[in-house]
Amino acid sequence: MPNPTAAMLVIGDEILSGRTRDANMHYLAGELTKVGIDLKEVRIVSDDRAAIVTAVKALSGAYDHVVTSGGIGPTHDDITADCIAEAFGAHIGVRDDARALLAAHYDRQGLAFNEARQRMARIPDGATLIDNPVSVAPGFTLGNVHVMAGVPSVFQAMVASVLPTLTGGTPLLSQSLRIERGEGEIAGPLAQLAADFPELSIGSYPYQRNGVYGANIVIRGSDGAMVDAAMTRLSGMFPA
Amino acid sequence: MPNPTAAMLVIGDEILSGRTRDANMHYLAGELTKVGIDLKEVRIVSDDRAAIVTAVKALSGAYDHVVTSGGIGPTHDDITADCIAEAFGAHIGVRDDARALLAAHYDRQGLAFNEARQRMARIPDGATLIDNPVSVAPGFTLGNVHVMAGVPSVFQAMVASVLPTLTGGTPLLSQSLRIERGEGEIAGPLAQLAADFPELSIGSYPYQRNGVYGANIVIRGSDGAMVDAAMTRLSGMFPA
Numbered sequence: 001m002p003n004p005t006a007a008m009l010v011i012g013d014e015i016l017s018g019r020t021r022d023a024n025m026h027y028l029a030g031e032l033t034k035v036g037i038d039l040k041e042v043r044i045v046s047d048d049r050a051a052i053v054t055a056v057k058a059l060s061g062a063y064d065h066v067v068t069s070g071g072i073g074p075t076h077d078d079i080t081a082d083c084i085a086e087a088f089g090a091h092i093g094v095r096d097d098a099r100a101l102l103a104a105h106y107d108r109q110g111l112a113f114n115e116a117r118q119r120m121a122r123i124p125d126g127a128t129l130i131d132n133p134v135s136v137a138p139g140f141t142l143g144n145v146h147v148m149a150g151v152p153s154v155f156q157a158m159v160a161s162v163l164p165t166l167t168g169g170t171p172l173l174s175q176s177l178r179i180e181r182g183e184g185e186i187a188g189p190l191a192q193l194a195a196d197f198p199e200l201s202i203g204s205y206p207y208q209r210n211g212v213y214g215a216n217i218v219i220r221g222s223d224g225a226m227v228d229a230a231m232t233r234l235s236g237m238f239p240a
Numbered sequence: 241m242p243n244p245t246a247a248m249l250v251i252g253d254e255i256l257s258g259r260t261r262d263a264n265m266h267y268l269a270g271e272l273t274k275v276g277i278d279l280k281e282v283r284i285v286s287d288d289r290a291a292i293v294t295a296v297k298a299l300s301g302a303y304d305h306v307v308t309s310g311g312i313g314p315t316h317d318d319i320t321a322d323c324i325a326e327a328f329g330a331h332i333g334v335r336d337d338a339r340a341l342l343a344a345h346y347d348r349q350g351l352a353f354n355e356a357r358q359r360m361a362r363i364p365d366g367a368t369l370i371d372n373p374v375s376v377a378p379g380f381t382l383g384n385v386h387v388m389a390g391v392p393s394v395f396q397a398m399v400a401s402v403l404p405t406l407t408g409g410t411p412l413l414s415q416s417l418r419i420e421r422g423e424g425e426i427a428g429p430l431a432q433l434a435a436d437f438p439e440l441s442i443g444s445y446p447y448q449r450n451g452v453y454g455a456n457i458v459i460r461g462s463d464g465a466m467v468d469a470a471m472t473r474l475s476g477m478f479p480a
Contacts, residue, residue, distance in 0.1 A: 016279045018269030025284075029258030039256045041291070042284035044265075051281070 007059040010044040011070040024069045052083040070150030074116040085124035095123040105136040131161040133176040133218040153205040174220045175231045182213040243278045247299040250284040251310040264309045292323035310390030314356040325364035335363040345376040371401040373416040373458040393445040414460045415471045422453040
C-alpha cells in the first residue's frame, strides 16, 4: 500500500514579506517523514480570504491530509477558521467547549476574556478540537484539514496531538504546568524527571512576560496514570 | 498603481522530506519586498513532472512574475527545464551559448564536460539565459518564469542578475574570480577592496573541493568600467 499523502498550507503575510522565517514547514516535514506520511506539497499564501479558501479546497481534494498553520489568533487578520468553514460550507460560531477552556485560562491568569480573545473560540460546526497544552486556544480538525497555530511551540504541540490519530496509533494525553522560573533553574530537575519517566515526553516551552521568565512544561504519554504520576512529582518540585 | 506580483515555486523532494531546510524562499521574500514586488504565493512541490508543470501553469497565469528554484543540475532527477518547456509548449535542446559557457568552465578546471554536465546546457527555445557567476551553469527566463538553481549561493547570485530587469532598473554586470585560498586569508584584502569601491557589490562564495579551500569572488555593478577596474585590482592581489 502506498504511504498516505499530506499537504501543508502556511498562512501569513509575515512569511511572504520576509519579515518572519517559517519554521513550521521544516518541522512538519520531518515529523511526517518519521511516521511514513509523504508530504507532497506546501503552499504559502497571504491573509487573504479568497486565496486561503481556494488553497484549502485544492489541497483537501488532492491529498489524504492537510495541515494548516497560522491565522487562528485574536486579531482581525486571523481569518483562517472562517475560511476553513467557507471551504467546507460549514457554519461557524463560538463553541461552548472552546469558550470554557479559554475562559478558565484567562481567569487563572487574571486577564480579561474580552471580545478579541473570544474570537479564538470560533470553531466550525462538526470540527474536533485539537489540544493546545502550551497556550490553551485550541486548533481543530474539519474533514481532512487540521488547523493549527503559527507560533512554532504551539504548532509543534498540536502536531504531537494530531499525528498519532493520523497513523492509527494511540492518541497522546497531555498535562501542562506553568512555572514562573527561568529555564536555567528548572533544567536540572526536569532532566531528572525525564530520566525517571522514559516512556513520557516532557517538553519545556519558555516565555517572558512583563520581564518575568517562565516556562510551560508539557508532559505527554499514552498512559494516563503515568502522566498523572509525573505531573504530581513535577508540581511537588516547583510549588506555585 | 498596485505593486507587481510574484510567486515562487520551490522544486525538491529534499525540502518536503525535511532533510534540507529551504533558505531561498526567505531570501527571495526579503529581496522582492525591498524593490516593491509583492510575493503573493509560494508552492513547494516534489521532483515530479506533472506536479511541476501544473504549478508552473497555475502560477505563471496568476502572477506577474514566477521564480523557481531547484532541479537544474546534472542528475536524472533535475527535470525543471524540461517541465518549464512543457508548460509553455516550447521545444528544448542543448543550446550553443550555454554549451560554450559550460565547456570553457570545465576546460579551465580540467574536468570532463561529460553527458551529465551537458544536460545543464538544455534550454527551452525562446528563453534568455540568467548569468551564474558562482558556478557558471546558467538559469533562464521563459515568458514570466525565471528558472534558478537551488543551491543558495547560486540562487542568490541569479536573483541579483534578474531583479533589476523586473523593476526597470539598470541590469547589474558581473565578473568573478576563483581564488584557491581560505576565506580567512582573503577577507582582509577583500574588505579593503569593498571599501575602495563602495558603488560595487563584492561577494565571496566559499567552497571546499578535494580538501582544498577556496572562494569564488563575484564583483557586481552597473558601471562596466568600474567592475573591470576592481577585478584588475583583485587579480593583482591574488595572482593564480
